[in-house]
Amino acid sequence: MSIASTIRTQIKRIPKGRTFGYADLSISKADYLTAAKALERMQAKDEIKKLAKGIFYVPEISIFGELKPMDSEQLRPYLFKNGKRVAYETGTSLYNQLGLTTQMAFKIKLACSQKRISLNRGSLQVKTVKSYVEITQDNYELLGLLDAIKDIKRIPDCPTKNAIQFFRARLKTMNNQEINKIIRYALAYPPRVRALLGAMLENNQYVGQLNTLKDSLNPLTRIPLRLSETDLPNQAQWYII
Known part of the structure; x- marks a missing residue:
């Protein structure tokens, strides 16, 4: 089967309104030039539309005319x-x-x-x-x-109180493996993220790798977030003011 026929067969399987590029057509980079010519012919026949450089879609027609992808x-x-x-x-x-x-x-x-x-x-x-x-x-x-x-x-x-309630509830749904992952990722974030995450996990009675977060913070630096103590009672222990 020719490259053009292979491409046409694959595109017929793509849902209307779905975007695709060369990498989605299961062809080697050596065949991209041939593929480009095949796609140009399909565009000329309005079988596909070009959305951006290297990105195409199969148009969907409604009673109001052609629809662009969502x-x-x-x-x-x-x-x-x-x-x-x-x-x-x-x-x-x-x-x-x-x-x-x-x-x-x-x-x-x-x-x-x-x-x-x-x-x-x-x-x-x-x-x-x-x-x-x-x-x-x-x-x-x-x-x-x-x-x-x-x-x-x-x-x-979004009031801070609501945000903290949301974050704590989301953290409670995570298993230990997920908590360990988010702690590891948090180490790459600014200090306020590490401090807030540690304080919320501690409030959730989590007793795992809190020291990893605490040790990453400078005890001489205060993190000014101006949170209510009722929202996060242990914030001072995490250098949040």
Whole structure:
């Protein structure tokens, strides 16, 4: 079967509105030039549409006309590379998904450890920030939680008391292996994240690797978060003021 026929067969299996790139077509890089010509012919026939350089989709037609891929689908090529996760949503859009705020993000923020992008595609605007830890499919949700802890004072319309209750409840659902992982990842984050995580785990009666977090903090440095003592009674023991 020719490269063009192989590509056409594979694209027929892709759901309408789903984005795809060369890496999704199971072809070698040596065949990319041939593939590009085949994709150009399919574009000319309106069988596929080009969303961005190297990113395509099979158009879906509704009674209102052609539909573009959903924002989440347009983001997918930037979240994964060669089938591996390399980025995740953070900032207001993530905190909205977590239920910490009802506000919607005007611009989506992606945390990534590799390529930085800036995207402005109609209603979809994206900027990237460097992640604190190398991102994988197994850890991105824990990293998102640490991001939210880091931004506890900047989450829109989210009182600190509510945020702490949310974080403590989420931490209580984790097993020891997950707790050990989030502690290890937290060591790469700013001191306020390590202090808050340690204080909340201690309030949850966790007695595992708290010393790892405590020893990573400078006892001569105070972390000004201005939290209520009723929200976090043991904050002073973690150098939070």
